[in-house]
Amino acid sequence: MSIMLLILLQLLVLVSCAPPRCDPGFRGQCKPTVEEKPKCTDVMLSYCDDMPYTQNMFPNILNHKTREDAEGSAEYLLLSVLEALLGGECNPDVRMLGCSVMAPRCEKEKVLKPCRTTCEAVRKRCSHAFDRIEMAWPYFLECDRFFVSDEEGCYDPLEGLRAEQNEEEVDGMETPPEYRDDTIKFNHHTNAQMISILKKTEEKCEDIARTYSIGRSIEGTELLVIEFSSNPGEHELLEPEMKYVGSMHGNEVLGRELLILLARHMCSEYLLGNERIQTIINTTRIHILPCMNPDGHDLAVSGLQDNNYSEDEEGEEERPRYDSSHVGQNNAQNIDLNRNFPDLTSIAYSRRRQRRYRTDHIPIPDSYWFGKVAPETYAVMKWIRSIPFVLSANFHGGDLVVSYPYDLSKHPLQRNMLSPTPDAKVFKLLARTYANAHESMSTSSARCGSSHGVSEKGTVNGAQWSSFAGSMQDFNYLHTNCFEVTVELGCEKFPAEDELFQGWHENFEALLTFMEAAHRGIKGIVKDEDGNAVKGAQISVRGIRHDVTTAKNGDYWRLLTPGVHIVTASAPGYAKAIKKVHLPGHMHTAGRVDFLLKKAELEPDNQQEEDSIPPVGSYDRFDPYNQYERYTLMADVTQNHPESAKKPWWWSYFILPESPEPTWLLKHH
Numbered sequence: 001m002s003i004m005l006l007i008l009l010q011l012l013v014l015v016s017c018a019p020p021r022c023d024p025g026f027r028g029q030c031k032p033t034v035e036e037k038p039k040c041t042d043v044m045l046s047y048c049d050d051m052p053y054t055q056n057m058f059p060n061i062l063n064h065k066t067r068e069d070a071e072g073s074a075e076y077l078l079l080s081v082l083e084a085l086l087g088g089e090c091n092p093d094v095r096m097l098g099c100s101v102m103a104p105r106c107e108k109e110k111v112l113k114p115c116r117t118t119c120e121a122v123r124k125r126c127s128h129a130f131d132r133i134e135m136a137w138p139y140f141l142e143c144d145r146f147f148v149s150d151e152e153g154c155y156d157p158l159e160g161l162r163a164e165q166n167e168e169e170v171d172g173m174e175t176p177p178e179y180r181d182d183t184i185k186f187n188h189h190t191n192a193q194m195i196s197i198l199k200k201t202e203e204k205c206e207d208i209a210r211t212y213s214i215g216r217s218i219e220g221t222e223l224l225v226i227e228f229s230s231n232p233g234e235h236e237l238l239e240p241e242m243k244y245v246g247s248m249h250g251n252e253v254l255g256r257e258l259l260i261l262l263a264r265h266m267c268s269e270y271l272l273g274n275e276r277i278q279t280i281i282n283t284t285r286i287h288i289l290p291c292m293n294p295d296g297h298d299l300a301v302s303g304l305q306d307n308n309y310s311e312d313e314e315g316e317e318e319r320p321r322y323d324s325s326h327v328g329q330n331n332a333q334n335i336d337l338n339r340n341f342p343d344l345t346s347i348a349y350s351r352r353r354q355r356r357y358r359t360d361h362i363p364i365p366d367s368y369w370f371g372k373v374a375p376e377t378y379a380v381m382k383w384i385r386s387i388p389f390v391l392s393a394n395f396h397g398g399d400l401v402v403s404y405p406y407d408l409s410k411h412p413l414q415r416n417m418l419s420p421t422p423d424a425k426v427f428k429l430l431a432r433t434y435a436n437a438h439e440s441m442s443t444s445s446a447r448c449g450s451s452h453g454v455s456e457k458g459t460v461n462g463a464q465w466s467s468f469a470g471s472m473q474d475f476n477y478l479h480t481n482c483f484e485v486t487v488e489l490g491c492e493k494f495p496a497e498d499e500l501f502q503g504w505h506e507n508f509e510a511l512l513t514f515m516e517a518a519h520r521g522i523k524g525i526v527k528d529e530d531g532n533a534v535k536g537a538q539i540s541v542r543g544i545r546h547d548v549t550t551a552k553n554g555d556y557w558r559l560l561t562p563g564v565h566i567v568t569a570s571a572p573g574y575a576k577a578i579k580k581v582h583l584p585g586h587m588h589t590a591g592r593v594d595f596l597l598k599k600a601e602l603e604p605d606n607q608q609e610e611d612s613i614p615p616v617g618s619y620d621r622f623d624p625y626n627q628y629e630r631y632t633l634m635a636d637v638t639q640n641h642p643e644s645a646k647k648p649w650w651w652s653y654f655i656l657p658e659s660p661e662p663t664w665l666l667k668h669h
C-alpha cells in the first residue's frame with residue numbers, strides 16, 4: 001500500500017532520466033535501431049548495475065527492443081520494488097536473476113544465458129516470499145524457459161554475490177557450532193541486513209525466538225519485531241511482556257544497532273546456557289522492534305554520505321560530527337513520529353478536577369484520525385493495544401539521560417515545568433534502574449546535551465526538560481497498562497562504526513537489568529466465584545490515580561515501589577475486593593496477589609462514576625471512520641480501478657497507463 005509513493009518516485013526518476021525521445025522533427029537524432037544487427041552495449045539498466053558483467057544487449061531475452069522499452073515495462077517496475085515488496089527477503093538474488101534476463105550478458109556481440117541451476121536454487125529458496133504476498137513467481141524467471149544448462153554454456157548471474165555472502169557468514173552470522181558472540185562484528189546495518197539478521201536469529205533459536213511484522217513504513221519496509229519467550233507466539237498466564245523500540249528518529253541509530261546486537265546476544269547466550277539470559281527468557285516475553293523509522297534511517301545514511309563527501313573536499317576534520325543534522329529524524333512524509341501519537345496528556349490534564357478522574361485507558365479522540373497519522377505510528381498503536389505490555393523503553397540519541405512521562409507540561413505556557421504522572425515514584429525507579437546499570441549515565445561528568453542542568457543522576461522528567469505533545473511514552477501510559485521511558489543513549493546521534501562496541505559495552509548491562517524490572521511490584525489473577533477469569537477488571541492502588549486492567553485470562557501486573565499498598569480489584573457487577581500488600585525492598589520477582597470477586601448489585605455510586613468514565617466501548621474505537629486508510633492508501637487509485645478490490649494490495653501499482661495489465665503477477669489467473 002505504502003509502496004505507492006515509492007513507485008511514483010521511481011516513475012518520476014525513470015521519466016527524468018530517459019534520454020530525449022526520438023523526435024522526427026530533428027533529423028539525425030534518430031537512428032533506426034531495429035534494422036541494425038544488435039551489438040553489445042555498455043548502457044545497463046540502473047537497477048542492474050551490480051551485475052558481474054559490464055555489457056548487455058538489446059533486444060533483450062524478453063524482446064524489449066531498447067533500454068527505454070525495458071525500463072518502461074512492468075517487469076522492470078517489479079524488479080525495482082521487489083526489495084520493498086518482499087521486505088528485504090531474497091534481495092538481491094531475485095532482482096539479479098531478473099537482470100540476467102532483462103539486461104542479458106553480452107560478449108563478442110552474442111548474448112550469454114544464465115544458468116538454470118542458479119535459477120532453480122533461488123526459486124526453491126524464495127518462492128515462499130512471493131507466496132506470502134500472494135504474488136505469482138514472475139514468468140520471466142521461469143527456469144526452463146529463459147535459463148540454460150551448463151552444457152549449453154551458461155554463466156552464474158549471482159557470481160559476485162556469492163563472494164560477498166561468504167564474507168558475511170564469516171562475520172559470525174552462521175558459524176555453528178561455536179555460538180560465542182565475540183565473532184559479532186560491530187557495524188551499521190542497512191534495513192535489509194537488519195531484517196535478514198533478525199530472521200537468521202529466529203532460525204538459529206527457533207525454540208525461543210519468533211519474528212513478526214507489525215506493518216510497513218510509508219516506503220514499504222517491514223516493521224519487523226523479534227520476540228523472545230519460552231513459548232514464542234503466545235501470551236503465558238502471569239508472564240509479564242515487555243518491549244524495546246529503537247530509532248523512531250531515524251537519524252538516532254545507536255538504539256537500532258544495540259537492539260540488533262541484543263537480539264543476537266540473547267539467542268547465542270541462551271544456546272550456550274547463560275543462566276541469567278535463560279531465566280529472563282523463561283520468565284518474560286520480550287519484544288524487540290530495532291527500528292520504528294527505517295525510511296528515516298535511509299535518509300540519514302544518505303545525508304551522512306553527502307556530509308562525508310563535502311568534508312573530504314574541504315579537507316577539514318577527518319571524522320565530522322553529525323549531531324547537528326536532523327536529516328532522517330522524521331519519517332519519509334516528514335512526520336516526527338514522537339509527536340504523532342494522540343495527545344491524551346491534555347485530556348488527562350483537563351479532567352484533573354473531576355471527582356474520580358482516571359489517567360488510564362483514555363480513548364483516542366475521533367478528531368485525531370482527521371490529522372496525518374503516519375503508518376509507522378499506526379502500526380505501533382495497533383501493536384501496543386494488542387499485547388498486554390507491562391514495561392517498555394524507546395531509544396534515542398543526542399543526550400545521555402533517561403526521561404520519564406509526562407512529556408507535555410501541565411502548564412501550557414511553561415515549557416520546563418516538572419509534570420509528573422500519578423506514578424512518579426515508579427517511573428523514577430525505572431529510570432534509575434537503567435541509568436544506574438549504565439556504565440556512565442548516572443555520573444555527572446558524563447552528561448551532555450540540553451538535559452544538563454535539569455536532570456538528576458541521569459534521569460529527567462520529560463516536560464521539565466522540554467515540553468511537547470504527542471509523545472509515544474505519554475501515549476503508552478495514558479492509553480494502555482504499559483509504562484514506557486525514553487532512553488537517550490549518548491551525545492552522538494550517528495556514532496561511527498568503531499564506537500559501536502563502546503556503546504554496546506556501556507549499555508548491555510542496563511538493557512538486561514531493565515528487562516528484569518518487568519518483575520517489580522505485584523501480579524496476580526482475578527477470578528469470579530465460579531473460578532472464571534475476569535477480563536478487564538480494574539486494579540487500583542490507593543493514592544495513585546492510575547489503574548491497570550486484567551488481560552484476557554484475568555492476569556494483571558502492577559509495577560510498584562517497595563512499601564505498603566492498599567490494592568483494590570473491581571469490575572462491573574462485582575463487589576470490590578481489597579487487600580493490603582507489603583512489598584519489601586530488593587524483591588526480584590513480583591509479589592503474587594490474587595483476587596476473588598463476588599457478584600453484587602450495582603453499587604449506588606456507580607451512577608456518578610459514569611460522569612467521569614468514558615461511555616462503554618469508546619476505548620475500542622480505533623480509527624472508526626477509516627480515516628487512516630483513506631489518507632494513506634489514497635482511495636482514488638482503487639476508485640479508478642474498481643476491479644482491483646478483489647486483487648492483492650500491490651496490484652494497482654503495477655497498472656501502467658497504456659500498458660496491458662500484468663496479470664502474470666496474479667497467483668490465480
Ligand SMILES: [Zn+2]
Nearest residue numbers: 249252396397
Ligand atoms: Zn530522538
